[in-house]
């Protein structure tokens with residue numbers, strides 16, 4: 001089940017998006033999310049979706065990967081869309097049993113669905129094309145001005161990279177413990193929600209214990225190498241923003257402005 | 267009896283990073299014998315034994331346990347797991363219950379046995395593994411590493427399997443802990459003369475001391491198999507695939523190369539002792 005989660009997963013390939021400076025990429029992703037929520041009108045949405053499709057194609061990553069990433073969220077997306085469909089008041093179109101479907105309901109359900117799908121796709125574009133190391137590095141740089149107002153930029157970045165580093169380890173560990181408990185007759189699949197939740201105990205207890213043990217060991221290892229968060233560090237690989245990054249950012253921003261404009265003109 | 271026929275296994279089949287871990291494995295395990303599986307790291311030992319209780323389905327090939335085909339889609343896994351007990355590498359990391367007793371009882375409880383039956387089985391397994399009943403009400407996390415491991419093995423044994431498989435049961439233990447586990451395996455064999463015991467090991471000394479038959483894996487293929495004497499005679503082959511032969515074997519080899527008339531095929535300390543003593547007595551006379 002852990003293998004399906006693609007958030008935080010990086011796919012090594014070569015593309016314009018892979019080469020783009022990670023700091024710019026983060027800023028543009030934030031911009032992408034903001035624009036997604038301010039655009040109005042179906043033309044804007046269609047254009048925005050087309051732009052996302054272009055980005056996906058530019059990333060040199062198979063569209064299959066993005067679809068796989070949507071899978072764990074299908075339930076939430078459908079649920080939100082259905083709630084919008086049934087609960088929006090307005091001009092009634094169809095009526096059945098206690099439900100009535102309104103024109104506004106259909107509209108907002110479609111918009112919600114599109115927004116969520118685009119949101120997940122757009123943000124996974126960032127994580128799929130940026131290695132975790134570069135990503136946390138960039139976050140640290142972006143946060144560093146805030147360290148003047150006591151935001152622990154370096155610590156946040158360090159915690160993030162450790163967390164990302166341990167996702168595959170824990171997934172492996174889960175797999176192993178699950179196999180071991182299955183051989184002792186544990187059953188994780190059948191039963192109602194309550195029996196299933198109880199069946200997770202033999203999995204979760206050893207998993208937590210091992211996670212704490214690993215955390216302890218890592219802390220000791222860092223301590224014994226005199227790790228100190230307050231020391232000013234230089235970086236092994238510094239990424240500089242180049243001309244290509246700036247032109248890409250400009251094109252992206254202009255495209256988005258045009259898309260927003262469409263919503264207000266038409 | 268376990269029969270493995272032309273077993274192949276591929277990890278992540280169909281993905282770009284697919285990798286074949288087992289190639290055309292055919293093996294027979296007879297009742298009442300202790301088998302050791304040895305091989306360099308990554309040779310497919312763990313993958314092979316995970317097939318025996320249905321955790322992993324073969325990509326192709328068949329596995330029969332007492333003549334029933336466990337690769338058949340219709341076979342119920344709960345039945346396989348009742349008869350095949352699998353102890354994983356570092357089993358102490360699966361302990362989770364509040365007390366030692368409850369942890370050992372987890373397996374039998376999953377089999378749906380009565381309270382009395384569970385109790386007998388827990389006590390039986392604890393006795394075989396030399397776990398003091400005074401430890402029953404302790405938390406498993408308060409025990410020492412060796413004790414934890416024995417509790418974990420007891421948890422599998424309490425299911426009373428007819429086949430017991432242990433993945434590197436002595437890994438990471440001190441010499442005394444190793445001895446203890448090996449002695450327990452031997453005892454288990456005397457108490458259950460029909461049980462098939464299979465253990466994975468890196469240590470040739472452990473194999474020499476405990477096993478009847480050895481299976482040597484190399485890069486997912488069977489390199490050699492047979493009784494311990496036979497396999498240990500091929501020390502060059504063993505060393506060429508990155509395995510170490512027992513220290514005492516090396517000594518006997520060196521001696522025979524130097525011209526001492528010892529038997530170079532001896533691999534146990536007791537055997538070497540007798541052999542050298544005999545030679546010394548002969549030369550003295």
Ligand SMILES: Nc1ncnc2c1ncn2[C@@H]1O[C@H](COP(=O)(O)OP(=O)(O)OP(=O)(O)O)[C@@H](O)[C@H]1O
Nearest residue numbers: 277278285287305306307308309310311312313314
């Ligand atoms: N979950 C997995 N996904 C992909 N490949 C795997 C997986 N588990 C094992 N492998 C590969 O299969 C091969 C056999 O692994 P296996 O764990 O069976 O070796 P082993 O003989 O038990 O090694 P060790 O002595 O280190 O325990 C290795 O090359 C390994 O890289």
Ligand SMILES: [Mg+2]
Nearest residue numbers: 311312355433
């Ligand atoms: Mg192994």
